[in-house]
Amino acid sequence: AQSVTQPDIHITVSEGASLELRCNYSYGATPYLFWYVQSPGQGLQLLLKYFSGDTLVQGIKGFEAEFKRSQSSFNLRKPSVHWSDAAEYFCAVGEDNYGQNFVFGPGTRLSVLP
Amino acid sequence: ETGVTQSPTHLIKTRGQQVTLRCSSQSGHNTVSWYQQALGQGPQFIFQYYREEENGRGNFPPRFSGLQFPNYSSELNVNALELDDSALYLCASSATDRVDTQYFGPGTRLTVL
Numbered sequence: 001a002q003s004v005t006q007p008d009i010h011i012t013v014s015e016g017a018s019l020e021l022r023c024n025y026s027y028g029a030t031p032y033l034f035w036y037v038q039s040p041g042q043g044l045q046l047l048l049k050y051f052s053g054d055t056l057v058q059g060i061k062g063f064e065a066e067f068k069r070s071q072s073s074f075n076l077r078k079p080s081v082h083w084s085d086a087a088e089y090f091c092a093v094g095e096d097n098y099g100q101n102f103v104f105g106p107g108t109r110l111s112v113l114p
Numbered sequence: 115e116t117g118v119t120q121s122p123t124h125l126i127k128t129r130g131q132q133v134t135l136r137c138s139s140q141s142g143h144n145t146v147s148w149y150q151q152a153l154g155q156g157p158q159f160i161f162q163y164y165r166e167e168e169n170g171r172g173n174f175p176p177r178f179s180g181l182q183f184p185n186y187s188s189e190l191n192v193n194a195l196e197l198d199d200s201a202l203y204l205c206a207s208s209a210t211d212r213v214d215t216q217y218f219g220p221g222t223r224l225t226v227l
Contacts, residue, residue: 046214
């Protein structure tokens with residue numbers, strides 16, 4: 001079965017600084033990988049996904065992520081953080097694109113300093 | 115176009131009671147999925163309903179059950195509540211059964227005392 005770790009429980013960055021959120025997964029085959037954002041009082045929103053092809057994927061809100069098979073990682077990056085990016089971020093891995101085969105990580109809470 | 119809505123926002127129950135949570139799908143969506151998100155954890159897939167039939171289930175006991183109605187709204191029912199059922203329950207609707215097409219509601223916070 002697949003599993004996901006997000007080593008950083010909480011990260012604080014200054015507005016305008018770059019951001020990298022780490023995600024490591026355990027799965028034997030090529031995984032389906034996702035990043036979601038959850039703001040207080042709002043539902044989860046899909047930022048980006050990787051299924052195959054180019055290992056650098058672009059998402060919404062200026063985010064990107066890179067799939068590195070050799071490191072079993074799918075880290076999320078943003079070159080310049082905005083105060084509105086403060087939220088909880090979840091990495092998820094699946095053996096396909098269906099809910100019952102899909103596991104979320106524990107999340108990383110991002111705080112942004114003015 | 116309305117988004118996914120859930121009711122109630124918050125709910126407090128005692129151990130052993132039963133609870134019903136409700137979800138209204140986004141217009142045009144025929145698939146609803148339910149997730150449980152315990153405090154400090156990521157969501158866990160409970161089950162999915164497609165055109166009123168269960169279409170996949172996660173590792174949850176039978177006391178977690180659901181319904182989907184002809185208008186594609188949905189209910190999550192939990193019987194014999196346990197303390198560990200305290201969590202945020204998320205509903206997601208979609209026009210297909212694929213995860214990447216889901217739109218999530220804001221959730222219902224259930225507290226079991």
